Amino acid sequence: MLDIGLTHFLVVSAILFGLGVLALTIRRNAVLMLMGIELILNSANINLIAFSRYQHLNLEGHVLALFVIILAAAEAAVALAIVLHIYKTNNTVEADRISDLKE
Amino acid sequence: MEISILFYVFAALTVGSAFVVVFSRSVIYAAFSLLFTFMGVAGLYVLLSADFIAVAQIMVYIGGILILLVFGVMLTRKATDVEVRSGTVRTLPALIIAGIVIGTLIHAFTSAQWLQVEGVPDIEGTTLELGELLMTTFVLPFEVAGILLLVAVMGAALIARQEVK
Known part of the structure; x- marks a missing residue:
């Protein structure tokens, strides 16, 4: 770990965060927007682990990253259930063609 | 290198x-x-x-x-x-x-x-220390996360299986 420092990992996570925001903004398919959310959560996790590694290597950052992973799993399950329900009611998952919350 | x-x-x-x-x-x-x-x-x-x-x-x-x-x-x-x-x-x-x-x-x-x-x-x-942390310092968030996962799974099943009239 001589020439790779904290900043390298932070830059990777910054790029990943920007790509996640981009996926959330430009994608019309709701499942692809969920993938953008996963990218954002992953970039936050890289930050947590990198700061934890380069500062005394205490494991509180790891615990927080673990909880982020748990929350991501719960979020993916509920969000996909909502997307499936939207598909049943509206017959599409394109976000710009869904304008009603209920029939 | x-x-x-x-x-x-x-x-x-x-x-x-x-x-x-x-x-x-x-x-x-x-x-x-x-x-x-x-x-x-x-x-x-x-x-x-x-x-x-x-x-x-x-x-x-x-x-x-x-x-x-x-x-x-x-x-x-x-x-x-x-x-x-x-x-x-x-x-x-x-x-x-x-x-x-x-x-x-x-x-x-x-x-x-x-x-x-x-x-x-x-x-x-890190597994041993992480497990000890989860069972001592962070035991309350750990249990809450377990309940959250259970509720999320139940809610997801409920939402996805809802019949459309």
Whole structure:
């Protein structure tokens, strides 16, 4: 770990965060927007682990990253259930063609 | 030396396949390149000596969330569709804003004087200490997370199985 420092990992996570925001903004398919959310959560996790590694290597950052992973799993399950329900009611998952919350 | 090469390989894998996720016209291609993004992030975790988090990343993200997302892609299409395609909207303004976000973040990250402790040795394994932390200091959030997962699974089943009148 001589020439790779904290900043390298932070830059990777910054790029990943920007790509996640981009996926959330430009994608019309709701499942692809969920993938953008996963990218954002992953970039936050890289930050947590990198700061934890380069500062005394205490494991509180790891615990927080673990909880982020748990929350991501719960979020993916509920969000996909909502997307499936939207598909049943509206017959599409394109976000710009869904304008009603209920029939 | 080899570690820096590995870092650049994993970083390129992560960022490159994340680009495919964002810009690919086929939803299936996006879902499968998300697999490589998660693998690259798991590799980065290993380089940061976070072995348990890396394995949890592979098991939860690739084994769970990615399968869920692929199911989502499969279930939200008609059987008559030959291929699942999805375009992008308002690409140029979004590109500009995302570029500004990335540029600001990179500038902040590179110009800040982070407190860095030099010469922290790599540790052998984090699983034992992580388990002890979860069972002592963080036992309340751990239990709450368990209840949250149970409620999320029940809620997801309830929402997805609701009959449409």
